[in-house]
Amino acid sequence: xxxxxxxxxxxxxxxxxxxxxxxxxxxxxxxxxxxxxxxxxxxxxxxxxxxxxxxxxxxxxxxxxxxxxxxxxxxxxxxxxxxxxxxxxxxxxxxxxxxxxxxxxxxxxxxxxxxxxxxxxxxxxxxxxxxxxxxxxxxxxxxxxxxxxxxxxxxxxxxxxxxxxxxxxxxxxxxxxxxxxxxxxxxxxxxxxxxxxxxxxxxxxxxxxxxxxxxxxxxxxxxxxxxxxxxxxxxxxxxxxxxxxxxxxxxxxxxxxxxxxxxxxxxxxxxxxxxxxxxxxxxxxxxxxxxxxxxxxxxxxxxxxxxxxxxxxxxxxxxxxxxxxxxxxxxxxxxxxxxxxxxxxxxxxxxxxxxxxxxxxxxxxxxxxxxxxxxxxxxxxxxxxxxxxxxxxxxxxxxxxxxxxxxxxxxxxxxxxxxxxxxxxxxxxxxxxxxxxxxxxxxxxxxxxxxxxxxxxxxxxx
Numbered sequence: 001x002x003x004x005x006x007x008x009x010x011x012x013x014x015x016x017x018x019x020x021x022x023x024x025x026x027x028x029x030x031x032x033x034x035x036x037x038x039x040x041x042x043x044x045x046x047x048x049x050x051x052x053x054x055x056x057x058x059x060x061x062x063x064x065x066x067x068x069x070x071x072x073x074x075x076x077x078x079x080x081x082x083x084x085x086x087x088x089x090x091x092x093x094x095x096x097x098x099x100x101x102x103x104x105x106x107x108x109x110x111x112x113x114x115x116x117x118x119x120x121x122x123x124x125x126x127x128x129x130x131x132x133x134x135x136x137x138x139x140x141x142x143x144x145x146x147x148x149x150x151x152x153x154x155x156x157x158x159x160x161x162x163x164x165x166x167x168x169x170x171x172x173x174x175x176x177x178x179x180x181x182x183x184x185x186x187x188x189x190x191x192x193x194x195x196x197x198x199x200x201x202x203x204x205x206x207x208x209x210x211x212x213x214x215x216x217x218x219x220x221x222x223x224x225x226x227x228x229x230x231x232x233x234x235x236x237x238x239x240x241x242x243x244x245x246x247x248x249x250x251x252x253x254x255x256x257x258x259x260x261x262x263x264x265x266x267x268x269x270x271x272x273x274x275x276x277x278x279x280x281x282x283x284x285x286x287x288x289x290x291x292x293x294x295x296x297x298x299x300x301x302x303x304x305x306x307x308x309x310x311x312x313x314x315x316x317x318x319x320x321x322x323x324x325x326x327x328x329x330x331x332x333x334x335x336x337x338x339x340x341x342x343x344x345x346x347x348x349x350x351x352x353x354x355x356x357x358x359x360x361x362x363x364x365x366x367x368x369x370x371x372x373x374x375x376x377x378x379x380x381x382x383x384x385x386x387x388x389x390x391x392x393x394x395x396x397x398x399x400x401x402x403x404x405x406x407x408x409x410x411x412x413x414x415x416x417x418x419x420x421x422x423x424x425x426x427x428x429x430x431x432x433x434x435x436x437x438x439x440x441x442x443x444x445x446x447x448x449x450x451x452x453x454x455x456x457x458x459x460x461x462x
Contacts, residue, residue, distance in 0.1 A: 031068065035061070035065075038057065038061050039205055040205065040209055040210040040213070041057065041210065042054045042057055042058055042061075043205050043209060043210065044208075044210045044211070045057070047208065074093065075189060075190065077089075077093055078090055078093050078094065078189060079186045079189055079190070081093065082117070082120075082182055082185050082186045082189065083182050083183065083186055085124065085178070085182065087117075087121045090117060091117075094114065094117075110192065111145075111148055112148060112192070113188060113189060113192045114145070115142075115145045115148045115149060116185055116188060117185065118137075118141045118142055118145065119142065119149070119157070120181055120182070120185050121137065121141075122134055122137050122138060122141070122142060122157065123160075123166055123172065123175065123181070124178055125137060126160045126161070126163070126166055127166055127177075127178065129164070131161055134160075134161060135161055138157060138158065138161070142154070142157060152171070153171050156169045156170065156171040156172065160172070214238060218235050218238070218242055221241055221242035222242055222244070225242060225243070225244045226244070226272065227244040227246045228244075229244060251296075252296075253289070253296060253297070253298050254296065254297050254298070255275075255277065255285075255287045255298050255299075255301070256297055256298070256299050257285055257299055257301050258277065258279040258281055258283065258285065259279075259281045260279050260280035260281040260310075261279065261280050262277050262278070262279045263278050263279060263280060263310060263311055263312055263313075264277070264278045264311060264312065264313050264314050265277045265278075265314070266314045266315055266316060267289075267316070268286065268316045268320045268323060268337065268341075269316055269317070269318060269319055269320020269321075270318050270319075270320070271320065272289060273288065273289055273290050273320075274286055274287065274288055274289060274320065274341065275287050275289055276314050276316065276323055276337075277314075278310075278311025278312070278313070278314050278325060279310065279311060280310040280311075281310075282305070282307050282308060282309060282310060282311065282327075283303050283304070283305060283311070284303070284304040284307075284311055284314065284323070284325055284335070285301040285302070285303055285304075286301060286302040286303075286304070286323075286337060286340050286341075286344075287300070287301050288300070302337075302340040302344045304323070304325075304335055304337075304363055304364075306333055306364045306367075307325065307327040307328075307329055307331070307333065308327075308329040309327050309328030309329040309374070310327065310328045311325055311326070311327050311328075312326050312327060312328060312374060312375065312376045312377070313325070313326040313375075313376060313377045313378050314326075314378075315378055315379050315380055316380075317380055317384050318384065320337075320341070321336065321337060321338045321341070322334060322335065322336060322337065322365070323335040323337050324378050324380065324387055325378070326375035326376060326377055326378040326389060326391070327374075327375060328374040328375075330369065330371050330372065330373055330374065330375060330391070331367050331368060331369055331371075331375065332367070332368040332375055332378050332387065332389055332399070333364050333366070333367050333368070334364070334365040334366045334367075334368070334401065334404075335363050335364055335365065336363050336364075336365050337363060339363060340363070366404045367404075368387070368389070368399045368404055368406075370397055370399075370406045370409075371389065371391040371392070371393050371395070371397065372392075372393040373391055373392030373393045374391055374392040374416075375389050375390070375391040375392075376390055376391050376392065376416060376417065376418050376419070377389060377390045377391075377417065377418060377419045377420050379420060379421050379422065380401075380422075381422055381426055382422060382424075382426045383426065384401070385400070385401060385402070386398055386399060386400055386401060386407060387399045387401055388420045388421070388422060388429050389420065390416075390417030390418065390419065390420040390431055390433075391416065391417060392416045393416075394411070394413045394414065394415060394416060394417060394433070395409055395410065395411055395413070395417065396409070396410040396411075396413075396417055396420050396429060396431045396439075396441060397409050397410070398410070398429070398443065408443070408446050409446075410429065410431070410439075410441045410446055410448070412439055412448045412451075413431065413433040413435050413437065413439065414433075414435040415433050415434035415435035415458075416433060416434045417431050417432070417433050418432055418433060418434060418458070418459065418460040418461065419431065419432045419459070419460065419461045419462050420432075421462050423440075426443075427442070427443055427444075428440050428441060428442060428443065428449070429441040429443060430462065432459030432460065432461065432462060433458075433459055434458040434459070434460070435458075436453065436455045436457060436458060436459065437451050437452060437453050437455065437459065438451070438452040438455065438459055439451050439452075
């Protein structure tokens with residue numbers, strides 16, 4: 001975190017949003033990319049003196065590389081056999097190599113290819129008018145694969161035994177002859193097992209390539225940070241994304257609209273472009289933190305109505321499309337705020353009606369009940385599957401977001417529960433109460449595993 005003397009070195013910049021999703025930049029499941037990553041790791045280990053570790057990884061990588069070469073050679077031989085019409089060789093090769101790492105002929109795609117091979121051999125027998133052999137082949141090879149072919153196509157295959165030409169049957173009207181169909185089958189083989197790519201040449205890895213890529217990644221995160229330091233800060237860990245921590249020292253915008261005191265405010269989603277506020281007027285208001293005109297006083301909001309008492313607490317999921325509210329009416333509501341964000345807070349600020357408010361609770365997805373009295377807190381599980389709540393009835397409750405069902409109730413506090421949070425590993429719930437204690441609850445067993453009592457008074461927040 002920056003020191004107090006450095007605050008003046010930071011400036012707030014306009015929201016800088018990338019249109020390129022990071023996961024779209026390359027296919028992490030690609031064999032070539034996986035090989036590149038391994039080479040980067042090996043280079044780093046060697047540079048740092050981890051000779052044994054790098055040698056072990058290199059040996060394992062070479063074994064896998066040898067397997068891939070064997071598989072490519074096998075596909076090449078099968079493809080050659082198909083093009084030459086050597087069906088005995090094709091059948092032998094398939095049977096011999098049915099359990100290779102990539103060539104899984106028992107998979108759904110593999111069975112589809114096997115059926116295509118059998119169908120091609122059968123069609124060629126029909127084309128040569130060898131009907132007796134074709135009948136035998138139909139009963140021994142194609143009949144067991146009837147589920148793959150489908151009833152209609154299998155009927156057409158049987159009907160071919162009475163035809164002089166393959167093209168007489170509707171299903172095979174577009175059959176282009178032996179040579180063309182063999183070429184297509186060979187292409188299907190390559191596409192089915194994804195082994196048609198040409199192995200990439202081994203290029204020399206630039207020095208410290210992995211470290212340089214990490215430098216670029218952190219620089220990217222700094223560039224897209226909301227605050228840009230004039231002097232580049234030093235990052236102390238690579239285990240978390242970079243965040244420029246700056247203490248606010250001036251008022252940017254005042255949001256005006258509630259008719260009674262505001263009880264809670266939260267940012268909506270990780271981007272921080274919207275905030276939600278809850279008040280004693282029973283309303284939840286959504287505000288844009290980045291209005292085009294950047295007024296010092298913002299009165300434009302989207303209202304969420306539905307609670308019959310004050311709003312004590314708000315939280316949102318990471319994507320910012322759902323909001324969760326805890327209220328004095330004893331309920332927790334789940335709100336879908338996609339409509340407000342996509343339509344009300346549009347790109348053209350001139351189209352926003354400053355006096356517009358929603359007059360229904362149509363944005364409410366579900367209402368969670370179970371507490372007897374005010375609900376003071378609600379927070380979301382790190383994997384966004386559950387909500388934890390606490391309230392006046394001295395209980396902590398765990399709800400399933402998808403079903404709205406109460407999953408578990410944790411009892412032990414002797415006064416109102418003011419705050420409840422999940423720990424970082426999401427295996428514990430930490431709750432603070434007006435009884436002056438902080439309790440740690442195991443989520444699976446529901447038991448209190450530890451209690452802190454050395455507080456000076458009521459525990460109202462984490």
